[in-house]
Every structure is written in C-alpha cells, then in structure tokens.
Amino acid sequence: MLLAPALLVVVVLLVLPLLWLAWQSVRQDGGFTLAHYERFLTDPVYWMTFLQTFRIAAIVTAMTVLLGYPVAYVAAGLSQRWSIVVLTMVLLPFWTSVLVRAYAWLILLQRNGIINSALTGSGLIDAPLKLVNNEFGTVMATIHILLPFMVLPLYATMKKIPGELTMAGASLGGSPLHVFLRVFLPLSLPGMIAGMVLVFVLTLGFYITPELLGGGRTYMVSMLVSRNIEVYNEWGAASSISVVLMVCVFLIFRLVSLLIPFERIMGTR
Amino acid sequence: MNYRLSMIVLSASATIFTAGMASAEQITFVSQGGAYQEAQTKAILDPVAELLGITVNQDSSPDAWPVLKTQTASGKVIWDVIDTPPKDCIRGGEQGMIEKLDFSKIPNAEKMPAEYKSPYSVAYEFYSSVLAYNKEKFGDNPPKTWADFWDVKKFPGTRALRNHPLATLEAALLADGVPADKLYPLDVDRAFKKLEEIKPHVAVWWTSGAQSAQLLADGEVDMEMAWNGRVAAVVKEGAPIGYSFNQGFLQYTSLCILKGAPNLETAVKFVNAALTPEIQANFPTYIDYGPGNPEAYKTGKISPERAAEMPSSPENAELQVLVSDEWWSSPAGEEAQKRWATFIQQ
Numbered sequence: 001m002l003l004a005p006a007l008l009v010v011v012v013l014l015v016l017p018l019l020w021l022a023w024q025s026v027r028q029d030g031g032f033t034l035a036h037y038e039r040f041l042t043d044p045v046y047w048m049t050f051l052q053t054f055r056i057a058a059i060v061t062a063m064t065v066l067l068g069y070p071v072a073y074v075a076a077g078l079s080q081r082w083s084i085v086v087l088t089m090v091l092l093p094f095w096t097s098v099l100v101r102a103y104a105w106l107i108l109l110q111r112n113g114i115i116n117s118a119l120t121g122s123g124l125i126d127a128p129l130k131l132v133n134n135e136f137g138t139v140m141a142t143i144h145i146l147l148p149f150m151v152l153p154l155y156a157t158m159k160k161i162p163g164e165l166t167m168a169g170a171s172l173g174g175s176p177l178h179v180f181l182r183v184f185l186p187l188s189l190p191g192m193i194a195g196m197v198l199v200f201v202l203t204l205g206f207y208i209t210p211e212l213l214g215g216g217r218t219y220m221v222s223m224l225v226s227r228n229i230e231v232y233n234e235w236g237a238a239s240s241i242s243v244v245l246m247v248c249v250f251l252i253f254r255l256v257s258l259l260i261p262f263e264r265i266m267g268t269r
Numbered sequence: 270m271n272y273r274l275s276m277i278v279l280s281a282s283a284t285i286f287t288a289g290m291a292s293a294e295q296i297t298f299v300s301q302g303g304a305y306q307e308a309q310t311k312a313i314l315d316p317v318a319e320l321l322g323i324t325v326n327q328d329s330s331p332d333a334w335p336v337l338k339t340q341t342a343s344g345k346v347i348w349d350v351i352d353t354p355p356k357d358c359i360r361g362g363e364q365g366m367i368e369k370l371d372f373s374k375i376p377n378a379e380k381m382p383a384e385y386k387s388p389y390s391v392a393y394e395f396y397s398s399v400l401a402y403n404k405e406k407f408g409d410n411p412p413k414t415w416a417d418f419w420d421v422k423k424f425p426g427t428r429a430l431r432n433h434p435l436a437t438l439e440a441a442l443l444a445d446g447v448p449a450d451k452l453y454p455l456d457v458d459r460a461f462k463k464l465e466e467i468k469p470h471v472a473v474w475w476t477s478g479a480q481s482a483q484l485l486a487d488g489e490v491d492m493e494m495a496w497n498g499r500v501a502a503v504v505k506e507g508a509p510i511g512y513s514f515n516q517g518f519l520q521y522t523s524l525c526i527l528k529g530a531p532n533l534e535t536a537v538k539f540v541n542a543a544l545t546p547e548i549q550a551n552f553p554t555y556i557d558y559g560p561g562n563p564e565a566y567k568t569g570k571i572s573p574e575r576a577a578e579m580p581s582s583p584e585n586a587e588l589q590v591l592v593s594d595e596w597w598s599s600p601a602g603e604e605a606q607k608r609w610a611t612f613i614q615q
Contacts, residue, residue, distance in 0.1 A: 106483075
C-alpha cells in the first residue's frame with residue numbers, strides 16, 4: 001500500500017511515456033509501419049552512429065577501470081579520515097555542471113589551450129596537438145565526468161573485503177602481486193562489474209559532451225535522436241532510435257545479471 | 270469552445286487594458302528569443318504597437334516548426350504572426366498551416382524585390398553566412414573567396430564550417446567555379462565531391478552560433494564560415510578577426526501568419542506596419558542584422574557606415590548570393606540535408 005504513490009509516479013511519468021514512445025516508433029501518417037526500424041538495416045548513418053557510440057562507451061569504461069581502480073584501492077586502504085578526503089576529491093567535480101566541465105576541457109585542450117601552449121612553449125612539440133573537437137576530447141571529458149561512478153562501487157566493494165583474507169594469503173607464502181591477483185582482485189570484481197555497467201550505460205546516452213567537444217564528427221546516438229527531431233522533424237525515426245538504444249541497455253543488464261545478481265549491481269546487497 | 274475561450278481572454282484583457290489603451294486589439298508575435306528578440310522589441314515591436322495602437326504579446330521558440338505543426342493540428346491556434354525562415358512558411362503554407370498573404374493589404378511590401386516574397390511570407394530581417402578569418406594569421410592577404418577557403422596551399426591553416434548543408438553546399442560549388450547566378454538548382458553530387466576535398470582540413474563542424482564565435486575568438490580556427498552578427502560581435506570584443514560580405518550567403522527570416530490565427534485582421538495590419546521603411550530602419554541601431562525591406566536604406570535613418578555593416582544594404586546585397594529557401598524546401602533540398610549526416614560521419 002505504501003508503495004502506491006511511488007508506483008503511480010513511475011507509471012505516469014515513465015511507463016506511459018515509454019509506451020507512447022514505442023507506439024510512435026511504429027506509426028506513420030496514421031498507420032502501422034516498420035519503416036523507421038528498416039532504416040537500421042538500410043541507412044549507414046544509423047549503424048555507424050551506434051558503432052561509434054558503443055566504441056566510445058567501451059573506451060570510456062576501460063579507461064575508468066584503469067584510472068578508478070587504483071584510486072578506490074588506495075582510498076579503501078586508508079584510515080576513515082583520509083578515505084573521506086580522497087572520496088571528496090573524487091566527488092568534487094561531480095557537483096559541477098556537465099556543461100561547465102565541457103567548456104573547462106575546451107580551455108585545456110584547444111589549439112591555443114593550456115596544454116598545447118605549455119607543450120609548444122617548452123619546445124617539446126612544434127605544432128599544437130589535436131586534442132579536442134574530435135573523439136579524443138569527447139572521450140577525455142566523458143571519462144572525467146563518469147569516473148565517480150566507477151570509483152564509488154569499487155570502493156564500497158573493497159571496503160567489505162576482510163583484511164584477514166589478504167593477510168592469510170601472505171602468510172601462506174603468496175607474493176603481494178600473487179595475493180592481489182588471486183585474492184583481492186576476484187573479490188573486488190562485483191564492484192568493478194557494477195561500475196563498468198553504470199559507466200557503459202551512462203556513456204551510451206551522452207549528449208552535451210560530444211556535441212560540444214566532438215567537433216561535429218563525433219556522432220552519438222542521442223545526437224541522432226535530436227537531429228531527427230530538430231532537422232528532419234521525424235518523430236517516428238527519433239522514437240525508433242530511442243527504443244533500439246533502450247533495448248540495447250536492457251540486453252546489457254540481462255547479460256550482466258547472468259554474471260552477477262542484479263541486486264549487487266544496484267548496490268542493494 | 271475555442272471561440273468562447275478566446276472571448277474570455279479578450280474580455281479579460283480588455284478589462285486590463287481599457288485604462289491605458291485606446292483599443293483592445295492584440296496579436297501574439299513569435300520570434301526566436303534571446304538578444305535577437307530583445308533587439309526587435311525595441312526596433313520593431315514597440316514602434317508598431319504604438320503606430321497601430323495595439324498590444325503585441327510575445328512568445329519565443331528557437332524552432333517554431335514543431336510548435337506550428339502541433340498548434341494547427343490540434344486546432345488550438347494561439348499564435349498569430351511568426352518570424353521564421355521562409356522555408357517553414359512555404360512548406361507550412363503547402364500543408365495548410367500558414368495563411369496566404371493578401372499583398373493588397375500590405376502596401377509596404379510593394380517595392381520589395383520579388384525574391385524577398387512568397388505567397389505565404391515576406392522578408393523581415395537579413396543575415397549572412399560570411400567568410401571570417403584571423404587577421405594576425407593572414408595579414409594583408411586574407412582569403413576573400415570560397416576558392417581561397419578551399420586553397421589549402423596558398424592559405425594554410427585550420428578551418429571551420431557549419432555542421433549543416435545550407436550555404437555550405439553553395440560555398441563548395443562557388444569554390445568549384447560554378448557562377449553565382451547558376452547555383453540553383455544545386456548540383457548536390459558536385460558539391461559533396463568538392464567538400465570531400467576540404468574535409469581533412471576542417472577542424473570543427475560547428476553546430477551553434479555561440480560555438481562559431483568562440484572558435485574565432487579563441488583562435489581555434491584560422492578561417493570559418495559564420496553568421497555576420499556573430500562575427501561582428503567577436504570583432505567588437507577586440508579579437509583580430511576580419512570578414513567581408515564578398516560571396517556571403519544572404520539569408521532572411523520572414524513573417525508569416527498561422528492558418529486559423531485568432532486575430533487574423535490585426536495580424537495582417539501588424540505585418541504591414543512591421544515593414545514600414547522607417548520602422549525597419551531601426552534594426553541596425555539594435556543588432557547586426559539588416560532590415561528586410563530595402564526601402565529602409567532610403568529613409569536616411571541608417572548612416573552610410575552602418576549600412577556598410579548590414580548584410581542587406583543594396584551595396585552588400587550585390588556582393589552576395591541569396592540562398593534559395595524554395596530549393597532547400599524542395600524534395601531535392603530535403604534529400605541533401607539527409608545526405609549531410611552520412612557525409613559528416615564517413
């Protein structure tokens with residue numbers, strides 16, 4: 001009974017609009033059609049956009065693991081006080097708007113930006129590097145934005161790994177590397193998978209970052225949706241793209257839930 | 270139901286305005302918002318309201334087309350006059366969403382060139398896509414034509430173009446040697462082929478006007494196609510940027526009236542009054558976009574120096590190519606827009 005209001009909100013604000021979206025994607029001029037879905041097979045722009053989006057999501061996910069794992073590892077090993085300091089630093093940029101951070105990256109990475117000026121000024125390179133207005137700049141800023149989503153679940157999982165286990169491993173003669181690879185890493189995997197799913201799925205829906213830092217040639221699914229509405233006024237096409245992306249996300253969750261229980265990804269257990 | 274509702278609104282506004290206004294006549298005018306709509310309020314809307322003794326209510330929408338479609342489809346039309354690219358007026362007219370204009374009731378449009386009018390629309394204000402460049406980079410020998418823009422040997426440097434085919438395809442064709450008066454109908458294949466040539470040298474395909482201005486101001490690109498108002502603003506801020514109207518692409522937004530507009534008669538009066546040369550001549554005082562009615566330049570209200578900065582002054586208009594909205598709203602134009610996405614991604 002207590003759930004009723006929350007359920008109502010979800011049905012009215014989420015389920016109904018999504019149903020409307022699905023309905024819209026199979027309609028044209030008042031009749032049923034699959035034309036919007038056929039474009040996924042016939043229009044190269046569609047699959048190229050999905051390919052680029054999934055590639056970016058994969059790169060971002062891999063990079064956040066590489067960057068986030070050591071941070072979480074260090075934070076989990078510190079005293080309560082210091083781990084709070086580290087986690088606050090991880091979260092600090094999180095409270096800044098995505099738009100502001102995109103512009104900040106622009107200032108850092110552009111041709112006359114801080115990084116290029118420093119590199120050319122010190123004579124390390126002759127011509128400025130192309131760091132932004134391409135996929136590289138987009139990936140860079142996306143990693144920065146999504147890093148907390150990797151660090152936090154990792155930290156939560158690592159915190160729960162009993163210290164005695166690694167000590168036991170060491171007392172049995174395991175080298176630190178061996179103990180890490182055989183004991184700590186496997187135990188931290190659920191947190192890592194949770195972080196990977198979050199980062200991957202969130203990247204799939206990125207819009208402002210590629211729009212501002214992609215230089216026009218980094219084309220992600222959300223941009224394809226907006227372009228279909230703004231430029232072509234094709235609500236049906238835009239809906240079908242959204243539906244396909246959503247199905248992709250559901251499939252990812254389903255696949256991952258075969259590996260680890262869904263509740264653990266969401267952090268309820 | 271609709272009628273009753275509008276009567277309630279009318280009588281309510283009548284009660285509110287009888288104190289100060291001579292008449293309860295009103296219209297709802299819609300433009301694109303921002304600094305542009307603010308400038309119009311002072312330049313056009315307030316003087317027109319005073320001239321006709323009407324109330325001009327304002328609404329804004331960066332893209333009126335979807336709203337236009339919704340309002341006319343649902344039968345709940347609340348807008349009267351919109352300021353929007355003529356393409357939307359024309360295709361809207363063809364789909365029964367826009368009123369045909371009765372030009373006998375719009376005498377102020379009489380002297381305007383025929384290409385500034387369509388059965389559904391009349392030019393209101395002009396802007397231009399110009400070639401802007403970094404003065405520090407190019408000194409006394411800046412790129413002046415689109416052929417120069419394409420010439421990466423003579424003019425090395427980074428470039429930016431708008432992430433949109435309109436005016437970009439035209440630039441490619443001019444660069445490829447098509448005479449300006451033979452552009453339309455566009456040879457789309459030839460244009461895309463020419464664009465492939467410059468593609469590796471284009472650092473940014475910009476999507477918003479603000480972005481195009483930032484690229485120039487920060488020195489991210491050495492030359493760029495951008496809207497004259499944005500370029501002029503960057504120049505005013507002191508950035509070493511130059512531009513000229515030579516081979517610029519003249520574009521305009523126009524006024525049109527919604528089918529089923531609640532205040533049709535007043536709306537027609539409004540359109541005529543908004544085209545009054547003396548009122549149109551106010552545009553340059555407030556913004557870098559030019560009057561839609563060239564007669565404004567004959568009123569003496571616009572100084573020759575200011576006229577030189579205006580895309581629609583007769584001298585500048587002659588240097589430029591008028592973009593054909595008719596072609597862009599044709600099936601071939603729509604096809605070119607769809608092809609653009611493939612071109613950008615490959």
